[in-house]
Amino acid sequence: MSIRVEHLTKRFGAFHAVDDVSFEVEPGELVGLLGPSGGGKSTVLRIIAGLERADEGSVYLDGERVDQIEARERGVGFVFQHYALFRHMSVEKNIAFGLDVQRVSPSESAARVKELLGLMGLTGLEKRYPAQLSGGQRQRVALARALAPKPRLLLLDEPFSAVDARVREELRRWLRRMHDEVHVTSIFVTHDQEEAFALSDRVLLIHKGRLEQAGAPADIFDRPASEFVARFVGDVNILDAVAEKSGVRAGALTIPSEGHAPGEKLSAVVRCYDLKFWQADDGIATVTRVLPLGDRVKVEAKLDDGSAIFAQFPRRSSLLRGVERGVRIQIEVTLARLYPRGAIPGAE
């Protein structure tokens, strides 16, 4: 099913939870709504499901406007952040609920439940109660329950936030595999950029109720539309820069660039791996900390004008030779994104 959302706005008192958000989702897509907590992602999801009413704007499912249609008539599966399993029902009763209330015949319902138990790796747990399941199992039951009535659209609200890191990894694989098999159009909400990028065909980045950028993960990563996006999707340095005749400069650093009018004030966003550090006694900075991070090493340094900068290198990188705390280094910026300073909403 395709989804079209137009100019969605939702206020809670004076607070704009959702502010003029528009986007489309193609049939069969798995889309991640990404953004910091409290940014309005879940509200968008709940409005699409019919659990919340928008103050302005419309939602179209398969071209049909559904603003006046109740949640139960929309045929949308919803997976809640804290599962919301029916606590007094066994696993199989939970999964069968949607089929039972829609008066599907018992034999058909039983067959569908069995199929889903298999798909979700829950076979053998059908008589258990939610209280007797682990977090990962509960989330899979919630997923199976939402899928049972064959929804046209599946919505997942922070589906993996309530389980620990190892189980989360496993559940992501479940979701991706489930989506590749069932191919139901799906939208999930997450504040974890790694999760969004690993799972989604497309990512919608939402911040302070507004859609900041929409695109394939690689697009957003390589061509962030704003300083906020650049900052959110990677470990970055943000430097105050000024365009000069000879090029853009941030203090003693030269920033690769083209086509900026001299005098223009800019913010330079530099990813931690788009920098080179090397030992040089006539350098422009001093190393303040060297942090081993598994296969990578993070190096923090202080420029002579007092500002801090950091970079990451592979552990065996030749650039690290002689780089240790207190050593003078030279710095080269190999790639930077430039934004007009202060013009980006949401950028601090």
Next chain:
Amino acid sequence: MPEPRHTWTRGRIVLLAVVLAYLGLILVLPLGALVSRAGAGGFKALADVFANPEARRGLVMTIGLAAAALVVNGLFGIAGALVLVRQRFPLRGVVDALVDLPFAISPVMVGLAFLLLFGRGGTFHPLLDAMDWRVVFAFPGVLIATLFVTLPFTLREVAYVLAELGEDEERAAATLGASRWQTFWRVTLPNIRFGLGYGATLTVARALGEFGAVLVLGGAISGRTQTATTFIYTAVEERQESAAYGMALVLALASALLLVLLELFKARVHRQESR
């Protein structure tokens, strides 16, 4: 979870002794006296109660009132709790506080208040007179009194459970295609059932024990408005002490039964919450 063993310090021993002594003096001693006094007659005291037609009528009246309170305030409790917990409306805070009024107000005052409305010279008296309908010193009077004093129990217990549960399960039911009615019967009601049972038991206990409002509004007329408690009061006044103690024993047994029920429901409510 295993509790860590604690050591018996002097402070703890004193505190425990004070608590136990107080409970013994205020609770156990008088109840023990009642049971042993009534029990001296043994089963005969009980048999006397059931043999006495006046006592029997009082008992039937009390059971009827308790059943009425259970049904009416049970239904009202569910509806009221849903409204108070799930809906936002003007003056909600005031309504919420009003519900607790029967906890705070003396039942005798309640009786007097209803007398002002329905009694001779009361606001509604001409209307009732015209309809040839009696409230005061008649069954409707004791019924109203009982409903008033038992009003908050079910509502409060159900509201507490509803607030703890949240609405996610009901929202989930809606996204799965359940109608409001299906959601209520299949999700909400099963989830509140132990809270409902707890509140209903408290309601019955309160209805069995009510005295002041029932006496003021009903007047303890034998066979018409006399309840188990007002029967005891009348029997004591008329120096029929064995009848009084017999009835007290019946009520005490009923209370013991209710206490067991309460503990059962309480345990289930807590088990449900810890999920």
